[in-house]
Every structure is written in C-alpha cells, then in structure tokens.
Amino acid sequence: MSKGTKLILFLIIWLGVSRIGFPQAGDPEVRPNSSPYLLLDKGLQYRITKSINSMYNFDFATAERDFAVIMYQYPTHPLPDFLMALGYWWRIEVDVTNTRFDDIFIRYLDRANEKSERMLKEDPKNKEAAFFLAAGYGFQGRLYSERKSWTKAAFAGKNALKYMDMSRGEEEFNPELLLGDALFNYFSVWIPENYPLLKPVLALFPKGNKALGLQQLETVASNAFYTRVEAQYFLFRLYASEEKRPYDALRISEYLHNKFPNNPYFHRSYARHLYTVGRWSESVNQSQEILNRIDQKQYGYEANSGRYAAFYLAEYSYRTGDRAEAKKYYQKTIAYGEESVSQESGYYLHALIQLGKMATEEKNKAQARKYFDTVKKYAKRKHPAHKEARDFIKKNKL
CATH class of the missing domain: 1.25.40.10 (Tetratricopeptide repeat domain)
Known part of the structure; x- marks a missing residue:
C-alpha cells in the first residue's frame, strides 16, 4: 500500500477514533441528567472523571477498579468495556511497536461493539450505540493500520464512518462530534496539498476547509466535555509538525x-x-x-x-x-x-x-x-x- 493510500486510511480511522473522549476534573458544572443515554448521564460523568484522569495519568489499577464497578452496574452497556479498551490503547500509544497488549485491547473493543450492536438491534435509532460503534471500529482500524493489516484496517475504517453518520442528529452529542468534523476538514485539504496524485480520491469526499478544521479543533480542545484531551493530543501534534507553531505545541504539551x-x-x-x-x-x-x-x-x-x-x-x-x-x-x-x-x-x-x-x-x-x-x-x-x-x-x- 502506498504512503498516500495509507494517509487516506488514517483519515478514515481518525474520523472514527475522534468520536469519543472523556471528562476531566475542573470541567463544567454537573447538572441533573435528562438524557436517556448513559454516556450523557451527568451523575455518571461526575463519578467517571477521577477514574479517567487516573487512566490518562497511567494509574491503570485505580482506573480499572472503577471501570469494573461500572461494568457490574451496567453489564449490557458498551461503556465499561470501551473504557477498559481505552486504557490498553494508551499502553500501546507509548510504543506502538510493542504488540503485547493488542489481543486484550481488541477483545474489549469486540465486547463493546457486540453490546452496541445488540442495543442497535433493539432500537435502530439509538444514537449512543452508533456513537460507540464509530469509536470502537475507529480504534480497531488505527491499531490494524499500525500492524499493516490493511484489509482489517480498511474494513474497520469503513464501519467507523458508517456508524459515525448514524450517530449524528443528537443535539447533546454535537460538541463532541465537532472533533470528527475538525479532523475531516483539516486532512481532506492537507492530503491533496501534500499528495497531489490523490486529488481524484479526495474528490469523492465533501470539500474540506483546513483553516476551519484547525479552528474547530481549537474549539473542542478548549470547550468540549468529552473529547477535550483527545483534541489536545491531535492539536499539539499538528502545531508541532504541520502548522509550524512550536510555541503553541509547547503550551498544550506543558498543560x-x-x-x-x-x-x-x-x-x-x-x-x-x-x-x-x-x-x-x-x-x-x-x-x-x-x-x-x-x-x-x-x-x-x-x-x-x-x-x-x-x-x-x-x-x-x-x-x-x-x-x-x-x-x-x-x-x-x-x-x-x-x-x-x-x-x-x-x-x-x-x-x-x-x-x-x-x-x-x-x-x-x-x-x-x-x-x-x-x-x-x-x-x-x-x-x-x-x-x-x-x-x-x-x-x-x-
């Protein structure tokens, strides 16, 4: 597979991956929950915050004890399995050449996807189920692309896009969905700028706007509740490499x-x-x-x-x-x-x-x-x- 084709695949995968993130301490005040979706349960968000911060801080033992409690309380919901998978993704992220966590990471994502599919079967309009499937397949695709398993990566990326579109339309999800829009707007312009031969491929996608994509990414990094850390991660990498804004990259990485x-x-x-x-x-x-x-x-x-x-x-x-x-x-x-x-x-x-x-x-x-x-x-x-x-x-x- 050519480097350019790989970039297209990464774009698809990132769109899926970027659909989900988690709260941080110090975020907006928790309000009573009015949503039927567990992901938007404000009380659960408040309880999860410390656990998620522990995960990002590599205190996996503390985080996973809390995730296990959530799994006990909500055995049919994909959230706790996805949280467990996310912890293993960060173990992989430190050194993507190390494959020792691959199997357990995929196993938790498969479980989360299976639970999401059951939810979607019971309610074909369930935006939360589609939300988790987009994220689950996105992370699978990202790992498979790192392992050069291109067929599996392409299949996962295609599913991520399918469920991403299905998850649209729920107003409470919109701030988090902006991250995917930001990445698409940015990279759908960046790829043909750097790889002109791929312009015909990108013509199949909606037209992007790189400046708008960067602005949207900055908005998510500053204001989103769920996807803030993931947006900051993407943003400092873009600042450092593509945008040549090293001081902005430093500001975010220091934070x-x-x-x-x-x-x-x-x-x-x-x-x-x-x-x-x-x-x-x-x-x-x-x-x-x-x-x-x-x-x-x-x-x-x-x-x-x-x-x-x-x-x-x-x-x-x-x-x-x-x-x-x-x-x-x-x-x-x-x-x-x-x-x-x-x-x-x-x-x-x-x-x-x-x-x-x-x-x-x-x-x-x-x-x-x-x-x-x-x-x-x-x-x-x-x-x-x-x-x-x-x-x-x-x-x-x-």
Whole structure:
C-alpha cells in the first residue's frame, strides 16, 4: 500500500477514533441528567472523571477498579468495556511497536461493539450505540493500520464512518462530534496539498476547509466535555509538525504534562517541544527525569521514551562542547533505538551520524565506517541521512 493510500486510511480511522473522549476534573458544572443515554448521564460523568484522569495519568489499577464497578452496574452497556479498551490503547500509544497488549485491547473493543450492536438491534435509532460503534471500529482500524493489516484496517475504517453518520442528529452529542468534523476538514485539504496524485480520491469526499478544521479543533480542545484531551493530543501534534507553531505545541504539551505528570507520552512530548523552542536547560531537566524514571522502572517509561530523552541530552551536550557526554548519550540513543526496534527513526540515524563524525575526529576510521554503514543499512536511499552518510564516506575516504 502506498504512503498516500495509507494517509487516506488514517483519515478514515481518525474520523472514527475522534468520536469519543472523556471528562476531566475542573470541567463544567454537573447538572441533573435528562438524557436517556448513559454516556450523557451527568451523575455518571461526575463519578467517571477521577477514574479517567487516573487512566490518562497511567494509574491503570485505580482506573480499572472503577471501570469494573461500572461494568457490574451496567453489564449490557458498551461503556465499561470501551473504557477498559481505552486504557490498553494508551499502553500501546507509548510504543506502538510493542504488540503485547493488542489481543486484550481488541477483545474489549469486540465486547463493546457486540453490546452496541445488540442495543442497535433493539432500537435502530439509538444514537449512543452508533456513537460507540464509530469509536470502537475507529480504534480497531488505527491499531490494524499500525500492524499493516490493511484489509482489517480498511474494513474497520469503513464501519467507523458508517456508524459515525448514524450517530449524528443528537443535539447533546454535537460538541463532541465537532472533533470528527475538525479532523475531516483539516486532512481532506492537507492530503491533496501534500499528495497531489490523490486529488481524484479526495474528490469523492465533501470539500474540506483546513483553516476551519484547525479552528474547530481549537474549539473542542478548549470547550468540549468529552473529547477535550483527545483534541489536545491531535492539536499539539499538528502545531508541532504541520502548522509550524512550536510555541503553541509547547503550551498544550506543558498543560497535559502538568495535568498528567506520569503519562510518558505527554512527558516526552513536553521535553521535545522545550528542545524545539530552544529552552534547552528545561528540556535537559525533563529528559534526565525521563531516563531516571526508566532506571527506576516506573510503569510506562521504556526504551521509546528513552530514545527521545537520550537524544535531547546528547544534542545539548554536543552544542555545549561536552563531547564525552554527547558520545555517551548518542550511544544511549542507539541502544534505546535498537531495544524499541526504531532503527529507521530520525533520532537513531542522526545519532549514528554524529557518532561517526566524532569517531572520524578521533582518527578511528574503522569505527566511523561502521556507524555510517549502519545508517545506510537502515535509512532508505532517498532519506537525507543516507545521502549524508554516503557523502561523508566519500569525502573522508572511509
């Protein structure tokens, strides 16, 4: 499957995934429930808030005890199974190359989907059932795409879109449904801008508006009750990569790290954005804390986060002229990259190039050649790192 087709698939999957999120402490005042849908039960939302915050903060034991109580109280409803699945998704999100949680994640989503389908069979107009099916199939599709199971991913994405359309029309769901509209508006324009050959494919979709999509995403991130964290997650990634607004990315990642200080994904994103805007000493402090937590075997802190943190420490040491520290942390970047099977990542390849250059300075051409050969082994030929390695070998006669 081409990279462009994969992007289309991701768009479909994101639309499904983005249909659901959960409350945070400090959100709008809870009012008496007037909706027949459990998802909109204000009393239950109030009870769930602390549990959801525990989940985002990687205190899964606390969160899942509460989810189990909800499952006991509502055994035929998809909500508790979906909550359990969401907890496993965040375990996966930290390092998507790790497959050990895949089976249990899919199992909980299957259970949630089965319960939703039974609800829909009893009441074909049940918007809540369609809401959960859109989210459930969306998350399944996202995982299958990560695993390159394209047929399964396409099937899940198609179902996510189908149930997303069915979930429309319930006024109380509208603030949360805005996230899906935001992502569609943004990416339906972004994809043909970056991949012109896909314009005929996008012609099959409604016309999007990238500026409106970003505005809608900001609205959800600021005002939504259910989807706020998920919107913030998408928003800081777009700010950092596509929109070239690093300070806005930093603002959101700092908020998320402060709110969920034990979430390793938010932690390493905060360190990254500090480094990007030049707040290097703060990035160094956060990166060192990440490595300390890995050494202490804190849950969720593993090789993938270590690769990020070690790289920022290496770059800082190199910039400040401490070659010994730089070499130590570039080597740690390599070790963490190999442990997490991330040899094609930019940080891993750049660390090899820097180590190769330092070995050349030390007149150790044999070692330098090994570093550059490793770059050529893992980087695609058109990758800038591959070209830099080839050019350096030729120029320095390695």
